[in-house]
Amino acid sequence: MAKNILIVGGGLAGTIVANGLCRQLAPQLRSGEVVITMLGTTETHMYQPGLLYVPFGRIREHELFRDQRKVLDRRVIFHVDPAKHIEVAKNQVSTEGGRTLKYDYLVLATGSRIMPQSIPGMAEGAHWFYDLEGARKLRDALSKFEGGKIIVNANAPHKCPVAPLEVTFMLYDYFKGKGLLDKCEITYTYPIGRLHALEPVALWAKPEFDRLGIKYETFFNTEKVDPEAKTITSAEGVTMPYDLLVTIPPHQGAQVIVDSELGKGGWVPTNTKTLHRDGSTNVFVVGDTTNIPISKAGSTAHFEADVLIDNLASLLTENRMARDYDGKVFCFIETGTSTGTYVWFNYTTPPNPGPPSQMVHWFKLAYNRLYWLSAKGLL
Amino acid sequence: MQTIDARGAFCPGPLMELIAALKLSAIGDQIEILSSDKGSAADVPEWVAKVGHKMVGVTDKGDHWSIIVEKAK
Numbered sequence: 161m162a163k164n165i166l167i168v169g170g171g172l173a174g175t176i177v178a179n180g181l182c183r184q185l186a187p188q189l190r191s192g193e194v195v196i197t198m199l200g201t202t203e204t205h206m207y208q209p210g211l212l213y214v215p216f217g218r219i220r221e222h223e224l225f226r227d228q229r230k231v232l233d234r235r236v237i238f239h240v241d242p243a244k245h246i247e248v249a250k251n252q253v254s255t256e257g258g259r260t261l262k263y264d265y266l267v268l269a270t271g272s273r274i275m276p277q278s279i280p281g282m283a284e285g286a287h288w289f290y291d292l293e294g295a296r297k298l299r300d301a302l303s304k305f306e307g308g309k310i311i312v313n314a315n316a317p318h319k320c321p322v323a324p325l326e327v328t329f330m331l332y333d334y335f336k337g338k339g340l341l342d343k344c345e346i347t348y349t350y351p352i353g354r355l356h357a358l359e360p361v362a363l364w365a366k367p368e369f370d371r372l373g374i375k376y377e378t379f380f381n382t383e384k385v386d387p388e389a390k391t392i393t394s395a396e397g398v399t400m401p402y403d404l405l406v407t408i409p410p411h412q413g414a415q416v417i418v419d420s421e422l423g424k425g426g427w428v429p430t431n432t433k434t435l436h437r438d439g440s441t442n443v444f445v446v447g448d449t450t451n452i453p454i455s456k457a458g459s460t461a462h463f464e465a466d467v468l469i470d471n472l473a474s475l476l477t478e479n480r481m482a483r484d485y486d487g488k489v490f491c492f493i494e495t496g497t498s499t500g501t502y503v504w505f506n507y508t509t510p511p512n513p514g515p516p517s518q519m520v521h522w523f524k525l526a527y528n529r530l531y532w533l534s535a536k537g538l539l
Numbered sequence: 540m541q542t543i544d545a546r547g548a549f550c551p552g553p554l555m556e557l558i559a560a561l562k563l564s565a566i567g568d569q570i571e572i573l574s575s576d577k578g579s580a581a582d583v584p585e586w587v588a589k590v591g592h593k594m595v596g597v598t599d600k601g602d603h604w605s606i607i608v609e610k611a612k
Protein backbone atom coordinates (compact mmCIF):
# COMPACT_ATOMS: atom_id res chain seq x y z
CA MET A 161 0.00 0.00 0.00
CA ALA A 162 1.28 3.45 -0.91
CA LYS A 163 2.04 5.84 1.94
CA ASN A 164 -0.02 9.00 1.55
CA ILE A 165 1.37 12.39 2.52
CA LEU A 166 -1.35 15.02 2.55
CA ILE A 167 -0.41 18.71 2.65
CA VAL A 168 -3.18 21.17 3.51
CA GLY A 169 -2.30 24.66 2.24
CA GLY A 170 -0.32 25.59 -0.86
CA GLY A 171 1.29 28.78 0.32
CA LEU A 172 5.00 29.17 0.93
CA ALA A 173 5.49 26.49 3.59
CA GLY A 174 3.29 23.83 1.98
CA THR A 175 4.85 24.39 -1.43
CA ILE A 176 8.45 24.15 -0.18
CA VAL A 177 7.60 20.96 1.72
CA ALA A 178 5.90 19.37 -1.32
CA ASN A 179 8.73 20.21 -3.69
CA GLY A 180 11.46 19.21 -1.25
CA LEU A 181 9.79 15.84 -0.61
CA CYS A 182 9.61 15.19 -4.35
CA ARG A 183 13.38 15.64 -4.57
CA GLN A 184 14.18 13.46 -1.58
CA LEU A 185 11.66 10.73 -2.33
CA ALA A 186 12.11 10.45 -6.11
CA PRO A 187 12.50 6.63 -6.19
CA GLN A 188 9.53 6.09 -3.86
CA LEU A 189 7.35 8.40 -5.95
CA ARG A 190 8.41 6.61 -9.13
CA SER A 191 7.59 3.19 -7.71
CA GLY A 192 4.29 4.39 -6.27
CA GLU A 193 5.31 3.64 -2.67
CA VAL A 194 4.66 7.29 -1.76
CA VAL A 195 1.93 9.63 -2.99
CA ILE A 196 1.98 13.37 -2.22
CA THR A 197 -1.29 15.29 -2.39
CA MET A 198 -1.89 18.98 -1.72
CA LEU A 199 -5.14 20.81 -1.03
CA GLY A 200 -5.21 24.52 -1.87
CA THR A 201 -7.72 27.34 -2.17
CA THR A 202 -6.73 28.88 -5.52
CA GLU A 203 -5.08 28.04 -8.85
CA THR A 204 -2.57 30.83 -8.24
CA HIS A 205 0.20 31.31 -5.71
CA MET A 206 0.61 34.85 -4.41
CA TYR A 207 3.94 36.36 -3.42
CA GLN A 208 2.74 38.09 -0.24
CA PRO A 209 5.82 40.24 0.52
CA GLY A 210 5.20 41.95 -2.83
CA LEU A 211 1.99 43.43 -1.40
CA LEU A 212 4.11 45.98 0.48
CA TYR A 213 5.05 47.59 -2.85
CA VAL A 214 1.51 47.73 -4.28
CA PRO A 215 0.31 50.89 -2.45
CA PHE A 216 3.34 52.77 -3.76
CA GLY A 217 2.85 51.56 -7.32
CA ARG A 218 6.26 49.92 -7.24
CA ILE A 219 5.24 46.45 -8.40
CA ARG A 220 2.87 45.37 -11.14
CA GLU A 221 0.09 43.17 -9.85
CA HIS A 222 0.77 40.35 -12.28
CA GLU A 223 4.27 40.03 -10.77
CA LEU A 224 2.65 38.85 -7.53
CA PHE A 225 1.09 35.74 -9.03
CA ARG A 226 2.21 32.45 -10.51
CA ASP A 227 0.24 29.40 -11.55
CA GLN A 228 0.50 27.09 -8.52
CA ARG A 229 0.78 24.02 -10.76
CA LYS A 230 3.91 25.54 -12.32
CA VAL A 231 5.44 26.35 -8.93
CA LEU A 232 4.76 22.79 -7.74
CA ASP A 233 6.68 19.74 -8.81
CA ARG A 234 4.64 17.81 -11.39
CA ARG A 235 4.63 14.74 -9.15
CA VAL A 236 2.43 16.46 -6.55
CA ILE A 237 -1.29 15.80 -6.96
CA PHE A 238 -2.82 19.25 -6.49
CA HIS A 239 -6.52 19.86 -5.87
CA VAL A 240 -8.01 23.33 -5.71
CA ASP A 241 -10.43 22.11 -3.07
CA PRO A 242 -10.13 23.62 0.41
CA ALA A 243 -10.06 21.35 3.44
CA LYS A 244 -13.34 21.62 5.33
CA HIS A 245 -12.81 19.27 8.23
CA ILE A 246 -9.58 17.76 9.49
CA GLU A 247 -10.14 14.64 11.57
CA VAL A 248 -6.84 13.70 13.15
CA ALA A 249 -8.43 10.87 15.14
CA LYS A 250 -9.48 9.20 11.88
CA ASN A 251 -6.43 10.20 9.79
CA GLN A 252 -8.64 11.87 7.23
CA VAL A 253 -9.55 15.24 5.77
CA SER A 254 -12.81 16.11 4.08
CA THR A 255 -13.01 18.93 1.56
CA GLU A 256 -15.43 21.60 0.42
CA GLY A 257 -15.74 19.70 -2.87
CA GLY A 258 -16.89 16.50 -1.14
CA ARG A 259 -13.63 14.52 -1.20
CA THR A 260 -12.52 12.47 1.78
CA LEU A 261 -8.76 11.92 1.79
CA LYS A 262 -7.00 9.41 4.05
CA TYR A 263 -3.41 10.06 5.01
CA ASP A 264 -0.45 8.40 6.68
CA TYR A 265 1.23 11.76 7.29
CA LEU A 266 -0.53 15.11 7.40
CA VAL A 267 1.17 18.49 6.99
CA LEU A 268 -0.83 21.50 8.19
CA ALA A 269 0.33 24.61 6.32
CA THR A 270 -2.77 26.80 6.26
CA GLY A 271 -1.01 30.04 7.21
CA SER A 272 -2.57 33.06 8.90
CA ARG A 273 -5.07 35.72 7.83
CA ILE A 274 -5.95 39.26 8.80
CA MET A 275 -9.00 39.85 11.01
CA PRO A 276 -9.83 43.59 10.74
CA GLN A 277 -13.42 42.61 11.56
CA SER A 278 -12.32 41.60 15.06
CA ILE A 279 -11.89 45.27 16.09
CA PRO A 280 -14.97 47.55 16.01
CA GLY A 281 -14.75 50.06 13.16
CA MET A 282 -11.42 48.85 11.79
CA ALA A 283 -12.72 47.27 8.58
CA GLU A 284 -14.67 50.45 7.76
CA GLY A 285 -12.22 53.08 8.96
CA ALA A 286 -8.77 51.74 8.16
CA HIS A 287 -6.61 50.86 5.19
CA TRP A 288 -4.19 47.94 5.02
CA PHE A 289 -1.91 46.25 2.54
CA TYR A 290 -1.95 42.66 3.83
CA ASP A 291 -4.24 41.47 1.04
CA LEU A 292 -4.51 42.56 -2.57
CA GLU A 293 -7.85 44.29 -2.24
CA GLY A 294 -6.62 46.29 0.74
CA ALA A 295 -3.34 47.16 -0.97
CA ARG A 296 -5.22 48.44 -4.03
CA LYS A 297 -7.53 50.59 -1.90
CA LEU A 298 -4.53 52.01 -0.05
CA ARG A 299 -2.86 52.79 -3.40
CA ASP A 300 -5.98 54.74 -4.45
CA ALA A 301 -6.16 56.54 -1.09
CA LEU A 302 -2.48 57.50 -1.27
CA SER A 303 -2.76 58.82 -4.79
CA LYS A 304 -5.56 61.17 -3.65
CA PHE A 305 -3.96 62.09 -0.33
CA GLU A 306 -3.00 65.72 -0.03
CA GLY A 307 -1.60 65.74 3.49
CA GLY A 308 -2.74 65.35 7.08
CA LYS A 309 -2.31 62.97 9.98
CA ILE A 310 -1.19 59.48 8.98
CA ILE A 311 -1.25 56.73 11.58
CA VAL A 312 0.58 53.45 11.01
CA ASN A 313 -0.98 51.06 13.49
CA ALA A 314 0.44 47.58 14.23
CA ASN A 315 -1.66 45.01 16.08
CA ALA A 316 -0.76 41.69 17.69
CA PRO A 317 -0.41 39.07 16.47
CA HIS A 318 0.69 39.74 12.92
CA LYS A 319 2.89 38.09 10.33
CA CYS A 320 6.02 39.73 8.97
CA PRO A 321 7.22 41.58 12.07
CA VAL A 322 9.18 44.15 10.08
CA ALA A 323 6.33 45.28 7.83
CA PRO A 324 5.03 48.03 10.18
CA LEU A 325 8.43 49.73 10.29
CA GLU A 326 9.03 49.18 6.59
CA VAL A 327 5.73 50.70 5.52
CA THR A 328 6.36 53.70 7.80
CA PHE A 329 9.73 54.43 6.18
CA MET A 330 8.26 53.84 2.75
CA LEU A 331 5.35 56.22 3.45
CA TYR A 332 7.86 58.84 4.57
CA ASP A 333 9.86 58.46 1.35
CA TYR A 334 6.68 58.45 -0.71
CA PHE A 335 5.40 61.73 0.80
CA LYS A 336 8.87 63.23 0.46
CA GLY A 337 8.94 62.26 -3.20
CA LYS A 338 5.55 63.91 -3.75
CA GLY A 339 6.67 67.08 -1.96
CA LEU A 340 4.01 66.55 0.72
CA LEU A 341 6.24 66.01 3.72
CA ASP A 342 5.60 69.42 5.29
CA LYS A 343 1.84 68.75 5.15
CA CYS A 344 2.12 65.28 6.69
CA GLU A 345 2.45 64.08 10.27
CA ILE A 346 3.23 60.38 10.57
CA THR A 347 2.57 58.58 13.87
CA TYR A 348 3.55 54.96 14.36
CA THR A 349 1.83 52.86 17.04
CA TYR A 350 3.08 49.57 18.43
CA PRO A 351 1.57 47.06 20.90
CA ILE A 352 4.50 46.80 23.33
CA GLY A 353 6.71 49.34 25.11
CA ARG A 354 9.21 49.87 22.31
CA LEU A 355 9.16 50.43 18.54
CA HIS A 356 9.74 46.83 17.53
CA ALA A 357 9.57 43.37 19.04
CA LEU A 358 13.29 42.84 18.36
CA GLU A 359 15.13 45.02 20.83
CA PRO A 360 18.11 45.92 18.58
CA VAL A 361 15.72 46.83 15.77
CA ALA A 362 13.72 48.99 18.19
CA LEU A 363 16.90 50.70 19.39
CA TRP A 364 17.94 51.41 15.82
CA ALA A 365 14.50 52.63 14.73
CA LYS A 366 14.03 55.19 17.51
CA PRO A 367 16.76 57.68 16.50
CA GLU A 368 15.79 57.15 12.86
CA PHE A 369 12.20 58.14 13.64
CA ASP A 370 13.43 61.11 15.71
CA ARG A 371 15.68 62.23 12.88
CA LEU A 372 12.85 62.04 10.34
CA GLY A 373 10.26 63.59 12.65
CA ILE A 374 8.10 60.45 12.74
CA LYS A 375 6.09 60.36 15.96
CA TYR A 376 5.34 57.20 17.92
CA GLU A 377 3.00 55.84 20.54
CA THR A 378 4.03 52.58 22.23
CA PHE A 379 1.85 50.28 24.37
CA PHE A 380 -0.92 50.88 21.86
CA ASN A 381 -3.37 48.00 21.25
CA THR A 382 -6.32 49.05 19.17
CA GLU A 383 -9.67 48.75 20.91
CA LYS A 384 -11.82 50.58 18.38
CA VAL A 385 -11.79 52.79 15.33
CA ASP A 386 -14.46 55.42 14.77
CA PRO A 387 -14.73 55.80 10.98
CA GLU A 388 -17.08 58.83 11.27
CA ALA A 389 -15.07 60.84 13.76
CA LYS A 390 -11.83 59.45 12.23
CA THR A 391 -10.30 58.50 15.53
CA ILE A 392 -8.51 55.43 16.80
CA THR A 393 -8.58 54.39 20.47
CA SER A 394 -6.30 51.98 22.28
CA ALA A 395 -7.09 49.56 25.10
CA GLU A 396 -4.54 51.62 27.06
CA GLY A 397 -6.89 54.62 26.84
CA VAL A 398 -5.29 56.82 24.17
CA THR A 399 -7.44 58.32 21.38
CA MET A 400 -5.87 59.91 18.31
CA PRO A 401 -7.40 61.61 15.26
CA TYR A 402 -6.33 60.51 11.79
CA ASP A 403 -6.78 61.45 8.17
CA LEU A 404 -5.29 58.22 6.85
CA LEU A 405 -5.10 55.09 8.98
CA VAL A 406 -2.80 52.34 7.72
CA THR A 407 -3.26 49.32 9.94
CA ILE A 408 -1.69 45.92 10.27
CA PRO A 409 -4.78 44.15 11.59
CA PRO A 410 -4.54 41.38 14.19
CA HIS A 411 -4.25 37.91 12.65
CA GLN A 412 -5.69 34.48 13.26
CA GLY A 413 -4.98 31.10 11.72
CA ALA A 414 -7.25 29.50 9.11
CA GLN A 415 -10.93 28.90 9.76
CA VAL A 416 -10.56 25.16 9.05
CA ILE A 417 -8.22 24.86 12.04
CA VAL A 418 -10.81 26.49 14.31
CA ASP A 419 -13.67 24.44 12.82
CA SER A 420 -11.70 21.20 13.27
CA GLU A 421 -10.95 22.14 16.89
CA LEU A 422 -7.23 21.91 16.27
CA GLY A 423 -6.33 25.17 17.97
CA LYS A 424 -7.78 28.33 19.47
CA GLY A 425 -7.67 31.21 17.01
CA GLY A 426 -6.47 28.82 14.31
CA TRP A 427 -3.03 28.40 15.91
CA VAL A 428 -2.08 24.74 16.23
CA PRO A 429 -0.19 23.72 19.38
CA THR A 430 3.12 22.50 17.93
CA ASN A 431 6.33 21.00 19.30
CA THR A 432 8.97 23.72 18.90
CA LYS A 433 11.66 21.28 17.76
CA THR A 434 10.01 18.36 15.97
CA LEU A 435 7.08 20.40 14.56
CA HIS A 436 4.68 17.60 15.52
CA ARG A 437 1.18 18.72 16.35
CA ASP A 438 0.97 18.25 20.14
CA GLY A 439 -0.65 14.87 20.73
CA SER A 440 -0.01 13.45 17.24
CA THR A 441 2.86 11.43 15.82
CA ASN A 442 1.83 11.67 12.16
CA VAL A 443 0.62 15.28 11.99
CA PHE A 444 3.16 18.05 11.40
CA VAL A 445 2.62 21.80 11.43
CA VAL A 446 4.66 24.32 9.44
CA GLY A 447 4.66 28.06 8.78
CA ASP A 448 2.40 30.74 10.21
CA THR A 449 -0.21 28.35 11.60
CA THR A 450 1.98 26.93 14.41
CA ASN A 451 1.61 28.38 17.90
CA ILE A 452 5.41 28.50 18.27
CA PRO A 453 6.29 31.89 19.80
CA ILE A 454 8.52 33.08 16.96
CA SER A 455 8.09 35.42 14.01
CA LYS A 456 5.43 34.52 11.51
CA ALA A 457 7.53 35.09 8.41
CA GLY A 458 8.48 33.53 5.11
CA SER A 459 11.95 32.72 6.37
CA THR A 460 10.52 30.91 9.41
CA ALA A 461 8.31 28.90 7.06
CA HIS A 462 11.34 28.15 4.90
CA PHE A 463 13.64 26.96 7.70
CA GLU A 464 10.87 24.90 9.30
CA ALA A 465 9.99 23.38 5.93
CA ASP A 466 13.60 22.30 5.37
CA VAL A 467 13.59 20.42 8.68
CA LEU A 468 10.22 18.85 7.98
CA ILE A 469 11.32 17.63 4.54
CA ASP A 470 14.32 15.84 6.07
CA ASN A 471 12.23 14.36 8.87
CA LEU A 472 9.40 13.12 6.64
CA ALA A 473 11.84 11.64 4.14
CA SER A 474 13.69 9.86 6.97
CA LEU A 475 10.47 8.62 8.52
CA LEU A 476 9.31 7.17 5.21
CA THR A 477 12.60 5.55 4.29
CA GLU A 478 14.22 4.71 7.64
CA ASN A 479 11.44 5.16 10.18
CA ARG A 480 13.36 7.81 12.14
CA MET A 481 13.42 11.57 12.52
CA ALA A 482 16.46 13.35 11.06
CA ARG A 483 16.87 16.61 12.98
CA ASP A 484 15.29 19.33 15.11
CA TYR A 485 14.24 22.85 14.12
CA ASP A 486 16.48 25.34 15.95
CA GLY A 487 14.14 28.33 15.76
CA LYS A 488 16.02 30.10 12.97
CA VAL A 489 14.47 33.26 11.53
CA PHE A 490 16.06 35.65 9.03
CA CYS A 491 14.53 38.94 7.92
CA PHE A 492 15.43 41.64 5.45
CA ILE A 493 14.24 45.07 6.58
CA GLU A 494 13.54 47.88 4.12
CA THR A 495 14.71 51.10 5.80
CA GLY A 496 13.40 53.38 3.09
CA THR A 497 12.95 53.12 -0.64
CA SER A 498 16.69 52.74 -1.28
CA THR A 499 18.36 51.22 1.79
CA GLY A 500 17.88 48.04 3.78
CA THR A 501 19.31 45.90 6.56
CA TYR A 502 18.84 42.35 7.85
CA VAL A 503 18.67 40.42 11.08
CA TRP A 504 18.74 36.72 12.08
CA PHE A 505 18.33 34.79 15.32
CA ASN A 506 17.26 31.38 16.64
CA TYR A 507 16.06 29.90 19.94
CA THR A 508 19.48 30.49 21.50
CA THR A 509 21.16 33.29 19.52
CA PRO A 510 19.84 36.82 20.04
CA PRO A 511 19.32 39.12 17.06
CA ASN A 512 21.86 41.70 15.95
CA PRO A 513 21.07 43.75 12.83
CA GLY A 514 23.78 45.16 10.58
CA PRO A 515 23.89 48.83 9.53
CA PRO A 516 21.44 49.76 6.76
CA SER A 517 22.99 49.80 3.33
CA GLN A 518 21.97 50.19 -0.26
CA MET A 519 23.43 46.78 -1.02
CA VAL A 520 21.09 45.02 1.38
CA HIS A 521 18.16 46.88 -0.18
CA TRP A 522 19.14 45.58 -3.61
CA PHE A 523 19.52 42.14 -2.11
CA LYS A 524 16.00 42.27 -0.77
CA LEU A 525 14.70 43.36 -4.16
CA ALA A 526 16.62 40.45 -5.67
CA TYR A 527 15.10 38.18 -3.02
CA ASN A 528 11.70 39.31 -4.20
CA ARG A 529 12.52 37.53 -7.45
CA LEU A 530 14.29 34.62 -5.73
CA TYR A 531 11.10 33.80 -3.78
CA TRP A 532 9.90 31.61 -6.61
CA LEU A 533 13.13 29.63 -6.67
CA SER A 534 12.82 29.19 -2.93
CA ALA A 535 9.22 27.96 -3.22
CA LYS A 536 10.36 25.54 -5.93
CA GLY A 537 12.91 24.24 -3.47
CA LEU A 538 15.89 25.38 -5.52
CA LEU A 539 17.30 27.63 -2.77
CA MET B 540 -4.69 27.64 32.91
CA GLN B 541 -2.99 28.23 29.54
CA THR B 542 0.81 28.38 29.68
CA ILE B 543 2.84 30.10 26.98
CA ASP B 544 6.44 29.05 26.98
CA ALA B 545 8.15 32.13 25.52
CA ARG B 546 11.59 31.28 26.87
CA GLY B 547 14.20 32.13 24.24
CA ALA B 548 11.55 33.81 22.07
CA PHE B 549 13.14 36.98 20.72
CA CYS B 550 10.46 37.99 18.26
CA PRO B 551 7.63 38.80 18.77
CA GLY B 552 8.50 38.10 22.42
CA PRO B 553 6.64 37.33 25.65
CA LEU B 554 4.47 40.45 25.95
CA MET B 555 3.29 40.24 22.36
CA GLU B 556 2.45 36.55 22.88
CA LEU B 557 0.48 37.47 25.99
CA ILE B 558 -1.44 40.24 24.21
CA ALA B 559 -2.34 37.82 21.41
CA ALA B 560 -3.41 35.09 23.85
CA LEU B 561 -5.58 37.47 25.89
CA LYS B 562 -7.51 38.36 22.73
CA LEU B 563 -8.62 34.73 22.51
CA SER B 564 -9.46 34.41 26.21
CA ALA B 565 -12.58 35.10 28.26
CA ILE B 566 -12.78 37.51 31.19
CA GLY B 567 -11.53 35.74 34.31
CA ASP B 568 -9.16 33.41 32.39
CA GLN B 569 -5.62 33.26 33.68
CA ILE B 570 -2.57 32.92 31.46
CA GLU B 571 0.90 31.98 32.59
CA ILE B 572 3.80 33.22 30.51
CA LEU B 573 7.31 31.81 30.91
CA SER B 574 10.02 34.23 29.90
CA SER B 575 13.80 34.17 30.00
CA ASP B 576 13.91 37.86 29.04
CA LYS B 577 14.63 40.15 31.98
CA GLY B 578 12.78 42.98 30.26
CA SER B 579 9.43 41.15 30.26
CA ALA B 580 9.39 40.75 34.04
CA ALA B 581 9.07 44.55 34.12
CA ASP B 582 7.29 45.15 30.79
CA VAL B 583 4.39 42.78 31.38
CA PRO B 584 3.27 44.26 34.74
CA GLU B 585 3.61 47.79 33.31
CA TRP B 586 1.34 46.92 30.40
CA VAL B 587 -1.11 44.93 32.51
CA ALA B 588 -1.53 47.95 34.80
CA LYS B 589 -1.99 50.35 31.85
CA VAL B 590 -4.77 48.25 30.31
CA GLY B 591 -6.42 47.23 33.55
CA HIS B 592 -5.96 43.46 33.57
CA LYS B 593 -4.97 41.77 36.82
CA MET B 594 -1.41 40.76 37.73
CA VAL B 595 -1.65 37.50 39.62
CA GLY B 596 2.07 37.09 40.23
CA VAL B 597 5.65 37.21 38.99
CA THR B 598 7.94 34.41 40.20
CA ASP B 599 11.69 34.29 39.68
CA LYS B 600 12.43 30.66 38.76
CA GLY B 601 16.18 31.09 38.51
CA ASP B 602 16.78 30.92 34.76
CA HIS B 603 13.38 32.32 33.83
CA TRP B 604 10.31 34.13 35.17
CA SER B 605 6.77 32.85 35.48
CA ILE B 606 4.25 35.65 35.05
CA ILE B 607 0.54 35.03 35.63
CA VAL B 608 -2.07 37.46 34.34
CA GLU B 609 -5.86 37.43 34.61
CA LYS B 610 -8.01 38.93 31.87
CA ALA B 611 -10.18 41.58 33.53
CA LYS B 612 -11.85 43.41 30.62
Ligand SMILES: Cc1cc2nc3c(=O)[nH]c(=O)nc-3n(C[C@H](O)[C@H](O)[C@H](O)COP(=O)(O)OP(=O)(O)OC[C@H]3O[C@@H](n4cnc5c(N)ncnc54)[C@H](O)[C@@H]3O)c2cc1C
Pocket residue numbers: 168169170171172173174199200201202208209210211212241242243244269270271272289290291319320323414415416446447448449456457458459460461490491492
Ligand atom coordinates in the same frame (compact mmCIF):
# COMPACT_ATOMS: atom_id res chain seq x y z
C1 LIG C 1 2.45 42.37 3.14
C2 LIG C 1 3.28 41.20 3.57
C3 LIG C 1 4.65 41.32 3.57
C4 LIG C 1 5.45 40.26 3.97
N1 LIG C 1 6.79 40.40 3.90
C5 LIG C 1 7.60 39.40 4.30
C6 LIG C 1 9.01 39.52 4.21
O1 LIG C 1 9.54 40.54 3.76
N2 LIG C 1 9.76 38.51 4.65
C7 LIG C 1 9.21 37.37 5.15
O2 LIG C 1 9.96 36.47 5.55
N3 LIG C 1 7.87 37.20 5.22
C8 LIG C 1 7.05 38.19 4.81
N4 LIG C 1 5.68 38.03 4.87
C9 LIG C 1 5.10 36.86 5.55
C10 LIG C 1 5.04 35.60 4.68
O3 LIG C 1 4.38 35.86 3.47
C11 LIG C 1 4.31 34.52 5.44
O4 LIG C 1 4.85 34.39 6.74
C12 LIG C 1 4.41 33.17 4.73
O5 LIG C 1 3.70 33.24 3.52
C13 LIG C 1 3.92 32.04 5.59
O6 LIG C 1 3.83 30.86 4.86
P1 LIG C 1 2.67 29.83 5.15
O7 LIG C 1 2.82 28.76 4.10
O8 LIG C 1 2.63 29.47 6.55
O9 LIG C 1 1.33 30.63 4.87
P2 LIG C 1 0.78 31.18 3.49
O10 LIG C 1 1.89 31.42 2.54
O11 LIG C 1 -0.14 32.29 3.81
O12 LIG C 1 -0.04 29.93 2.92
C14 LIG C 1 -1.16 29.37 3.54
C15 LIG C 1 -2.00 28.78 2.47
O13 LIG C 1 -3.01 27.95 3.04
C16 LIG C 1 -4.18 28.10 2.29
N5 LIG C 1 -5.34 27.66 3.07
C17 LIG C 1 -6.00 28.29 4.07
N6 LIG C 1 -7.06 27.57 4.45
C18 LIG C 1 -7.06 26.45 3.69
C19 LIG C 1 -7.94 25.32 3.61
N7 LIG C 1 -9.02 25.22 4.37
N8 LIG C 1 -7.64 24.35 2.71
C20 LIG C 1 -6.56 24.46 1.90
N9 LIG C 1 -5.72 25.52 1.93
C21 LIG C 1 -5.98 26.49 2.81
C22 LIG C 1 -4.20 29.59 1.99
O14 LIG C 1 -5.04 29.87 0.90
C23 LIG C 1 -2.73 29.83 1.65
O15 LIG C 1 -2.47 29.63 0.29
C24 LIG C 1 4.85 39.07 4.43
C25 LIG C 1 3.46 38.94 4.43
C26 LIG C 1 2.67 39.98 3.99
C27 LIG C 1 1.19 39.84 3.98
